[in-house]
Amino acid sequence: MHSIAPFCLIVAKRAKRTGGFFLQVEMLQGALQIHADKRFVGWRLDDFMIRQLQLPANDVAQLFARKCVRKGSHVADAAVTLDAKTKITLVDPAPRLAKVSAAVTAPPILFEDDHVLVVHKAPGLIIHAEDPQTPTLDQQVAAYYEYTGQASPVLHVHRLDRPTTGAVVYAKHRFIARALDYQLTARQMKRRYFAVVQGARLAKKLTVDEPIARNRHQAGLYRVSSTGKSARTHFRVQAQTAAPSGHLALVKCELETGRTHQIRVHAAFLGAPIVGDKDYGGVSAIGDFPPSGQIALHAYQVTFYHPYEEQTIEVKSPLDEGWQRYLRQQWSLEQYL
Incomplete structure (x- = not known):
């Protein structure tokens, strides 16, 4: 069983407003109703x-063409x-409103306001599926909206792979x-991960700038x-240990682009695949970490600019008990927990 932040725990950090004005x-x-200030x-x-x-x-041109923009009445x-x-309206x-399947539980909530929702994705879930019988994170978010009486569509902004855990952003x-x-495409949304990799010894800081294709x-x-399509990943080693079967390292990874399986492919390219990621050459596990159906890759932080709040929002997804236990046992690490 995976332990995660309590339901509706808010772990977001906001930058301070400046200037004394706000929308x-x-x-x-x-x-969407907007009262613009004198700026x-x-x-x-x-x-x-x-x-x-x-x-x-x-989009703006289409909204005007369809007479969907009002000033006053x-x-x-x-x-x-x-x-x-x-x-302005x-x-x-x-x-498109949410559709809910019966007996679906809501996901742990990491951040929420009237416009944005950030949730924790458990391992084994995919984000979206055409088959309504397939369990998805989208279904869980729909269940949460129904439970809280919110008439919102389910719009995930980005995705995580099935065996990866961590923060996923939804627009309401x-x-x-x-x-x-736009922020995702313009590389303004920051997504940071923890990964445990094994294989080649890695430099303390390195960037992989290699295109990725099917x-x-x-x-x-x-x-x-x-x-393939351009892909760029930054790796920063947090701890590293020599082992007979290859160096073992805890790394922070930051995506500059968002290709499918990007961190997994770039880690394998370095000769240090992610532990648990057998598809890309990783060992199945080290002891009991990670559990079956999970790889040692966790989306621990997402940062984006909130255009209505006019400030940067930083949201963190806590590591589960398995991660915490492993980091303590392997490197006596507490600062990431």
Whole structure:
């Protein structure tokens, strides 16, 4: 059994506001309502939506074309300018509400506000599946929304592999989803992991900048290939031990890009595959770590900019009991627990 943070434990750290101004933003009945302060007086409405709310220009154009933007009680066009008491309403033209399967339990909650949800993913779960009978994290989030009476769509911003644990970000409506998607694409969302690897001795700090493509010889797996998509991972060794079967290391990994299996492929490329990751050459386990169905890869921190709060949000996902026990036994480490 995996122990994780208590239900609804908030482990987020927010940067302090500056300047004394702030937006008032709330989602009500499928519409995002914004009260802009005097910083934005004279701004064109479309510029405000793109620059401040971080909506893609194409989305903004479509919202105006579909008459989904209002200033006050009137439908607005892109060239309207903001004043000191502007109330802006953005209507979601195609809301998709959560669908819940019976007997699905909610996931542990790491962070939540009216727009963003961050949850812990347990090992063995996938994020999404077309087959409703397949257990997924999306189903668990839908169950949580139903339990708490939230009429929100289930919109995961990124994914974790089935055997990987840790923090996953969800958007509660399409407007914040598009902003977070942009941050992910623009490499502004920071995702950091812990991994235990075994094999070659690693330098204290190193970066793997190698493209990744599908492995044509093994379905569902990937490999470093000159014909693949660009991929960049930063590795920082936290502890390392020589062993007869290869050096054992605890590393922090930070994704600069987000390719499928990226950390797993790049660790194997270094000659130090992740423990438990037999698909990429790792040993099945060291003693009882990690348990069957899990690899020694944990998404322990995600950091993103909240355009409505106008501050950086940092959320951490605690290590489970198996990780904690292993780090104590192997390296007497307490600072990561």
